[in-house]
Every structure is written in C-alpha cells, then in structure tokens.
Amino acid sequence: MTKNPSWFKSSYSGGGGSCVEVAFNLVAPQGIVPVRDSKNPTGPVLGIQADAFTSFVTGVKSGEFN
16 A cells, blocks of 8 residues: 655646645545645645545536636
C-alpha cells in the first residue's frame, strides 16, 4: 500500500502562487484525496473523501462555483 503522497499541481496553475496540490495515488488504497497548499508543502494536508472530491471537481467543471 502506498503511504507517501505523489503530489501533482494542475497544468492550469499560472505560477501566481495561489495553487493547491493533490495526490491521486492514495485514492485507490485509502479512498482519500490529499490536498495541500503548494506554497507550504510542509504545512497541513486535508484528506478529502474521494467521492466528495469528485463531486467538487465536477461542480468546478460545470461552472457551479462561478
């Protein structure tokens, strides 16, 4: 089982410093999506349930949060 997150920042990140990183490699083994502030990689990590994260991303893509 993978315990170390493999962090990924979106290719849409413009380098402005307001980015988050996610680690999708923990979804299958643990059912969570770790999320952290890319400016503070040693700071806190939120563990979001995979289904909740999927719903959030779907909402973002559909413009629900505009």
